[in-house]
Amino acid sequence: MKKLFLMISIIFLCGALMALNPLTTNGSGEEEPAGHNLLTFVVPFEAGGGTDIFGRFFTPYFSDQLEGNPLVQVENIPGGASITGTNEYAQAKPKDGSHLLTSSASSHIPYMLDQSSVDYDFKGMKPIIGSPMGGVVYSTPEKAEQFKEDLTSFEEPLYYAGISPSGLDLVTLLSYEVLDLNFHGVLGYGGRGPSRVAFEQGESNLDYQTTSAYNNNVKPLVENGTAEPLYSLGQIDENGNLVRDPQFPELPTVEEVYIDQYGEAPTGEVWEAYKQMVNAAYTLNKVIWVHEDAPVESIARLQDGAEGIKQDADFIENAEVVLEGYEVLTGDALQKQIDEAFNVSDSSKNLIQAYLLEKYDLDITEL
Known part of the structure; x- marks a missing residue:
């Protein structure tokens, strides 16, 4: 209850900041207040969403910690x-260290897959601070029992309600492909909230939610007996292995489910593609960047501030709720994670592009 109260308080605080802070803009091109000590966080989403809350959560700490x-x-x-705002940041925002970008998996995946509308390059940016996120796949108790006994036994497909095959849904879809699960994806829902409602109303019997949404909205369904978790999407460790999500240590990974069902570890291009997408979409879910060609002293100032934020007692306490207890990354550790996450192989990229075209009639190179 204390955790829920704190989360609600922080979200209301973010809303109050949006309403009361005269420095908040909407990308309309209106004149910004004059001043030589102003930092702008570009968020390529509407106000109030997860990435927006993430960015706003950090703003007072950057103000406190920066010289x-x-x-x-x-x-x-x-x-x-997210592509519109990310493109604008890369192409039009000042490169003097006064503007930062808050990215998410929705920006990372199209970049990795060479989506034609992407006009930004993360290699031209310097990461300041980043954070992971997790996800859990769940079903109805009846289907979950059948899944755990023999996931190949579904004569009728499980129905999955999703948003877009080229967004965060891609990781979940690939997990089904790794497991060779008989499923039918119904895409086009307006968000993870509507997809969860579709599950609750019986329109689907297979769904996933990210950590915060699962804890707040799905766990009550588990407790009242209308939903049951199947596995977590996992995290990628420093050795490139899929490991259990630290926020769901009781749930198996896709790899563990595969071994339990098939008696051997998964291999092949789909498996490798899945791990690469987990790395880019979950182990590196959100990142705050600055232009790489910003002044060296500006980058150093931001990096020093990020290190200070990690040690701030108030930040540590509130991050347990807003960031769901995941450890934030800075410095060399963050850069190493980015290098590994965005280093998608040509074979995985080609496989995913072909998969999207064949199964969902989506040519990502023409979007």
Whole structure:
């Protein structure tokens, strides 16, 4: 109850900041307040979503920790599932260290898969701070029991309600392919909230939710006997192995489910593609960046501030709720994670592009 109260308080605080902070802009091009000590967080989504809350959560800590205690504003530039705002940041925002970008898996996956509408390159940016996120796949208790006994026994497909095969859903879809699960994906829902409602109303019997949504909205369904978790999507460790999500240590990974069902570890291109997508979408879920060609002293100032944020007692306490207890990454550890996450092999990229085209009639190179 205390955790829920704290989460609600922080979300209301973010809303209050949006309403009361005159520095918050909406990407309309209106004149910004004058000043030499102003930092702008570009968020390529509407205000109020997960990435927006993530960015706003960090703003007071950057103000506190950075030398000079700058004013910090958030500029929301929604559109194109984050691509519009990310493109604008890369191509049009000042490269003097005064503007930062808050990215998410919705920005990472199209970049990795060479989506044609992407006009940004994360190699031209310097990461400042990042954070993982997790996800859990669940079903009805009846289907979960059958899944655990023999996941190949489904004569009728399980129905999965999703948003887009080229977004965060891609990781979950690939997990089904690794397991050779008989499923039918119904895509086009407006968000993970509507997809969960579809499950609750019986329109689907297979769903996933990210950590926060699962804990707040699905665990009550598990407790009242209308849902049961199947596995977590997992995290990628420093050795490139899929491991259990630290926030769901009781749940098996896709690899463990596969071994239990088939008696051997998964191998092959689909398995490798799945692990690479987990790395880019969950182990590296959100990142705050600055232009790489910003002044060296500006980058150093931001990096020093990020290190200070990690040690801030108030941040540590509130991050347990907002960031769901996942450890934030900075410095060399963050750069190493990015290098590994975005290093998708040509074979995995080609496989995913072909998969999207064949199964969902989606040519990502033409989007």
